[in-house]
Amino acid sequence: LAKTTQPISMDSYEGQEVNITCSHNNIATNDYITWYQQFPSQGPRFIIQGYKTKVTNEVASLFIPADRKSSTLSLPRVSLSDTAVYYCLVARGAGGYNKLIFGAGTRLAVHP
Amino acid sequence: DSGVTQTPKHLITATGQRVTLRCSPRSGDLSVYWYQQSLDQGLQFLIQYYNGEERAKGNILERFSAQQFPDLHSELNLSSLELGDSALYFCASSASAVLSGDTQYFGPGTRLTVL
Numbered sequence: 001l002a003k004t005t006q007p008i009s010m011d012s013y014e015g016q017e018v019n020i021t022c023s024h025n026n027i028a029t030n031d032y033i034t035w036y037q038q039f040p041s042q043g044p045r046f047i048i049q050g051y052k053t054k055v056t057n058e059v060a061s062l063f064i065p066a067d068r069k070s071s072t073l074s075l076p077r078v079s080l081s082d083t084a085v086y087y088c089l090v091a092r093g094a095g096g097y098n099k100l101i102f103g104a105g106t107r108l109a110v111h112p
Numbered sequence: 113d114s115g116v117t118q119t120p121k122h123l124i125t126a127t128g129q130r131v132t133l134r135c136s137p138r139s140g141d142l143s144v145y146w147y148q149q150s151l152d153q154g155l156q157f158l159i160q161y162y163n164g165e166e167r168a169k170g171n172i173l174e175r176f177s178a179q180q181f182p183d184l185h186s187e188l189n190l191s192s193l194e195l196g197d198s199a200l201y202f203c204a205s206s207a208s209a210v211l212s213g214d215t216q217y218f219g220p221g222t223r224l225t226v227l
């Protein structure tokens with residue numbers, strides 16, 4: 001099953017674009033990649049999900065190269081309120097059963 | 113508000129005791145997932161139920177058990193509690209049995225403190 005690796009922490013400044021990369025070298029054909037945001041003492045919140053190429057929604061973009069061994073969450077023009085932990089999840093749903101592996105999370109600190 | 117509810121919000125108990133955490137999924141969701149998050153640690157997947165049946169198992173200890181009832185709410189039972197069981201316990205729900213193309217919605221969590 002795909003093991004995920006993310007940077008432990010990142011720092012940025014308000015207004016900058018932030019890119020957080022997750023490595024999942026053993027990703028399988030049926031695996032989807034999902035990113036979550038978590039604030040202290042709150043449940044994780046869904047940000048974006050993708051299978052391949054690029055996905056964009058109102059808050060983020062997700063870039064997945066052709067080999068799918070990594071994915072990059074892109075947060076445009078971050079603000080102080082984007083300070084949080086970001087988790088990458090690889091989920092496989094083969095045969096009707098889930099295999100779930102969360103990354104250890106990337107702690108993003110946005111500075112004024 | 114994700115639509116997932118968890119009770120209680122906080123629980124303080126002693127070592128050796130048993131507790132039950134409760135989760136109600138979003139309306140229409142059939143899957144319930146349980147996670148443990150220790151202080152400053154990542155999310156550890158414990159177990160998933162789909163429409164009353166166990167569907168996937170993660171790093172769940174034998175002292176822990178869960179079930180999903182006909183009304184789709186779920187309970188996580190933790191017994192013979194140890195200090196190391198102190199953590200945030202999250203419940204999440206999703207519509208389908210598998211997450212490929214689906215997503216989870218997380219509840220606010222139950223903070224368990226074992227003294």
